[in-house]
Amino acid sequence: MLRNSRIASRLVRTGVLQARTPASPHTSYLHQQHPSSLLSSSPTTTINTFRLASTTTTTTDTTNTTPDITNHYTIFKQTLPAGPPPSSPFDIPTADLRREFLRWQSLIHPDKYPQGPQKQQAEALSARINEAYRTLLDPLQRAQYLLREMHGIDVTAEDGASKHALDAETLMEVMEVQETIEEVTDSGEDAAVAEQKINELKVENQGRVEECVRVLGEAFDKGDVELARRECVKLRFWYSVGEGLREWEPGCREIRLVH
Numbered sequence: 001m002l003r004n005s006r007i008a009s010r011l012v013r014t015g016v017l018q019a020r021t022p023a024s025p026h027t028s029y030l031h032q033q034h035p036s037s038l039l040s041s042s043p044t045t046t047i048n049t050f051r052l053a054s055t056t057t058t059t060t061d062t063t064n065t066t067p068d069i070t071n072h073y074t075i076f077k078q079t080l081p082a083g084p085p086p087s088s089p090f091d092i093p094t095a096d097l098r099r100e101f102l103r104w105q106s107l108i109h110p111d112k113y114p115q116g117p118q119k120q121q122a123e124a125l126s127a128r129i130n131e132a133y134r135t136l137l138d139p140l141q142r143a144q145y146l147l148r149e150m151h152g153i154d155v156t157a158e159d160g161a162s163k164h165a166l167d168a169e170t171l172m173e174v175m176e177v178q179e180t181i182e183e184v185t186d187s188g189e190d191a192a193v194a195e196q197k198i199n200e201l202k203v204e205n206q207g208r209v210e211e212c213v214r215v216l217g218e219a220f221d222k223g224d225v226e227l228a229r230r231e232c233v234k235l236r237f238w239y240s241v242g243e244g245l246r247e248w249e250p251g252c253r254e255i256r257l258v259h
Contacts, residue, residue, distance in 0.1 A: 067108075067128075067129060069125070071084070071149060072131075072132035072145060075104070075128070075129060075132045076097060076100050076101070076133075076136070078096070078100050079096040079100045080092065080097075084146055084150055085146065085220035085221055086222060086223045089217065089221055090139075090142070090146075090217035090218075090220040090221055092136055092137075092142070094137060097136060097137065098133075098137075101129065105126060105130075108122050108125050108129070109122070109126065110122040110123040110126055139213045139216065139235070140235050140239055143216055143231075143232045143235065144232060146228075147225070147228065147229060147232060153225070153229055155232055155233055164229065164233045165233075166233055167234070170234050174241060177201060177205070177241055180197075180201060181201070181252070181253065181255060182253050184197045185251060185252060185253045194250055198248050201245055202242070205241050206242065209235065209238045209242060212231055212234050212235045212238055215227070216228060216235060219231055241255065
């Protein structure tokens with residue numbers, strides 16, 4: 001107990017476990033207004049007004065020519081026809097997702113259009129498709145998106161550290177990883193030996209990430225939002241630990257965790 005208190009005190013003092021939310025590269029497009037000249041805030045309007053450069057006749061069937069930007073899942077209807085969990089599994093067939101992504105980018109590439117409103121609209125749609133693809137491809141980003149957009153829970157918000165605190169058991173695991181890093185650095189061992197021990201920590205952490213993703217998927221699949229929220233918070237920490245371990249260099253006594 002004294003050892004754990006000492007570790008916790010040191011981590012808080014040094015700011016290693018300081019909770020701070022990084023600027024998310026995945027800004028919600030459902031909450032972000034695009035300039036009207038680029039992309040209408042109404043998905044229906046966008047679908048009705050945008051036409052492919054190769055389209056020479058008007059058609060009422062835009063299903064295969066323009067994405068439905070209602071949400072990230074509706075953009076990839078071929079891969080995710082049932083929509084978000086629990087209607088479909090949290091796990092996504094990434095190969096199929098990539099094929100559909102490349103198809104959309106080929107159809108709506110801005111270089112196909114001359115300068116003007118249609119090119120601007122194509123640029124906005126292309127960016128929107130990129131955003132959805134990157135978010136759905138990564139389990140953590142996908143989980144954060146689902147919690148925020150489908151359930152109104154933003155674990156990345158400025159007050160997320162207080163509203164969505166890490167559970168005590170996982171916090172102790174994180175602190176033990178931190179102490180192991182300190183011990184490796186302070187031991188004075190050969191750099192190759194120290195690096196081997198850090199690599200072992202990387203493997204252990206990857207196992208934690210995979211287990212967390214598994215539980216997270218099960219939670220979303222059965223509609224257990226609270227469990228999904230807790231696992232998402234844990235996954236954010238394990239992602240941060242993994243990043244810190246990848247950036248570790250000989251002589252580094254601690255990794256800064258971003259939550």
